[in-house]
Amino acid sequence: MKQILQIILLCLVVTIVFGITHNQVSARVSLEYFTIGHIKLIESTSPTLMGIAWGIHPNWWVGLSMGLLFAIVGRVGKWPKRNFRFFIKPLLLLFVISGTASAVAGILGYRLTGSGALCLSEPLYTTIPMSGHAAYISALWMHTASYTIATMGALIIALLVFTGRIRSAKEQGSTELQ
Numbered sequence: 001m002k003q004i005l006q007i008i009l010l011c012l013v014v015t016i017v018f019g020i021t022h023n024q025v026s027a028r029v030s031l032e033y034f035t036i037g038h039i040k041l042i043e044s045t046s047p048t049l050m051g052i053a054w055g056i057h058p059n060w061w062v063g064l065s066m067g068l069l070f071a072i073v074g075r076v077g078k079w080p081k082r083n084f085r086f087f088i089k090p091l092l093l094l095f096v097i098s099g100t101a102s103a104v105a106g107i108l109g110y111r112l113t114g115s116g117a118l119c120l121s122e123p124l125y126t127t128i129p130m131s132g133h134a135a136y137i138s139a140l141w142m143h144t145a146s147y148t149i150a151t152m153g154a155l156i157i158a159l160l161v162f163t164g165r166i167r168s169a170k171e172q173g174s175t176e177l178q
Contacts, residue, residue, distance in 0.1 A: 004075055006084035008067030011091065015063030015150075018095045020055030022102060022146055026139045027051040029106065032128050033139035062147075066154045073158045079165035080172070086161075094153040102146040109141030110134045 027034055027047035034041075034050045042053045074082035112118045113134035119125065120133050128136055 003081070003083050004071040007071040007074060007087060008064065010084050010087060011067030011070060012060060012063035014091045014095065015059050015066060016056055018098070019059030019062075020052055022099065022142070023051035023055040024048065025051075026106075026142050027054070029142070030132060030135040030139035032132050033136050033143075036127055037124065037136065037140070062150070069154065069158050070161070073162040074165070077165070079169040082161055082165065087157075090157045090161075094150065094157060097153060098146050098149040101149045102142040105145035106138040106142035110138035113137045 023034075024047070027050045031045060031047055031050065034054055035045055038054070041057055042049060044050065044053075070087055074086065109118065118137055120128060120136060124136065125133075
């Protein structure tokens with residue numbers, strides 16, 4: 001039970017730290033993404049406070065869900081168990097990849113908007129000053145990429161962990177027969 005809680009806590013902490021860090025950047029790219037494009041979460045327009053609040057608010061449940069998934073695939077069943085330390089490297093790699101994809105998507109969204117290939121639709125088109133359109137789409141694309149890559153990556157990690165546990169059990173079984 002202790003390992004299950006440690007896996008869940010690890011995922012919670014890493015996800016929230018990533019969320020806060022990611023939102024420190026995106027709040028500076030487009031504060032309007034948070035103040036106009038989302039519900040009012042806090043009584044502030046400080047990019048720092050906005051990044052902290054939005055780094056925690058939508059990410060705690062992502063970390064909890066990921067932690068529960070990893071705890072199940074890593075601990076449940078008769079196969080060799082995986083402890084929380086096993087998940088540190090895959091989680092860090094996942095968030096490095098997610099952050100990189102976010103940066104690439106943000107730059108791409110900004111450039112495509114600047115070239116006229118993308119634009120905001122109403123009511124954002126008239127609510128956000130024209131000079132902020134490219135930055136808003138950049139932040140939107142950053143967040144979309146981040147959540148997409150993190151979700152897909154977590155599912156891939158879960159699948160690899162589960163199949164790896166089964167493979168380890170088979171290999172141990174075949175070496176015990178020899």
